[in-house]
Amino acid sequence: MEATIEAPVRKVDKINERIPDTDMPRIVIIGGGFAGIELVRKLNKERVQIVMIDRRNHHTFIPLLYQVATAGLSPGDISSPLREFLQDSKHFHFRMARVKQIHADDKKVETNLGFLKYDTLVIASGATTNFFGNKEIEKKAMKLRVMSDAIELRTKLIENFEEALQLYDDEQEELEKHMNIVIVGAGPTGVELAGAIGELRSHVLPKDYPELDFSKMNIHLVEGLDRVLPPMSDKAGKKAANYLKQFGVNVELGKLVEKYEDGVAYLNDGSTIKTRCLIWAAGVKGNVIDGLRDGAVEKGRILVDEYNRVKNHQYVYAIGDVCLQTDKNYPKGLPQLAPVAIQQAQNLGENIIRIHQNKELKPFKYLDKGTMATVGRNKAVVDAPGITLGGFFGWFIWMFVHLFSIIGIRRKLLVFSNWVWNYLTYNRGNRLIINKDLDDL
16 A cells, blocks of 8 residues: 655744744834835844835835936935845844735734734835726826836837837827827826936937937826925925926926827827827825724824824824824824935834834824925925925935935945936937847837
8 A cells, every 4th residue: 555645734934934032012014115124224223023015125215317318327226125124133034925915813913825924014115106996097007116117118219219210200190199298197106207317318328219300299297286306395396397498398288187098198288299108196195004993094194193103003003195194283184205214214213213212102203304396407496494495406305315225335326426427428328128029129
């Protein structure tokens, strides 16, 4: 009689493998963005076990994504492997996984790799592009929120011009669709992207494609409100609008893109724009995770108190873009900006330490140090408390702040060297199509 060999039993909690059992409190952080990383920094030397979960194994400096999309920087210049934090603490663990649901009653999170228990849960899952329910545009439009979006957009821009070279003289309508670009949303992302593409049209693309007439290339920036940069001051918005016009961008205010099909964008005023590249930068919404109790989610974000505790939950906190936190200065909620996320993480880190020391918690107070946006070479706007700056001085401040904020000396040097080279030569060396083999052409 032959012996039977039993198949090995597979665990349903693979996420727990190689995370040691310990008597230290376990803090689970969902998300490796600005908020998650800052919280790790704050707690790194404390006697706690930190487990970070993210769908991607890297942190991306989102404010500079548009420069990857427009070939000014490469992906590695602004992305950092999350496991770099392992080098500083033996009590930090990272798992690349997708969180499916929170089970607050059992104090555990459900992932595609199984269940992970926590003592304290911090939701820092960030935000995603908000299409405001327009499923048709969501399927067809380009977006710019994560690194893969930037690479896809860069590829789309370059492919359009490569394909334009293959069009016959009598295909003028199709040529117009390939040359035109429509950006929806005149917030910082839309403005910075429009300015960068305007620079490409003026200084780079005519050299790459001398056979094409770039005087016929139109860049449209469409905004539903009546001014550019709605989150910033009116003065900053007017300066930015003027800079955009200097770069040849057609600013369309008080208009909405309602439909996009067959290479045509349909606006709510009855007008149309022909384009094979519609970029949606009109807003973001929180990456809310399933399983939270009733009353915890409001306006697509997780509702928290002044200590970033999630409403109707114990031991669960939310920080960054995903949370909705109000105060007397921001009755509709704090802005979804990196400085807010970083400051919330710093305050929450202090409060977690205070909890372990049985000390009184410290309520969060946002210190607004200003907002800024660049429109292109030598042109940026900065809203600082009591003052609005523009032009070269604003652009210099913008560069300094962003360069200082990038993680790692090596990446700072890479970005700085690329900026100097681009400034001196107008040459952007990352104009690559990397997702198509020659056999597919």
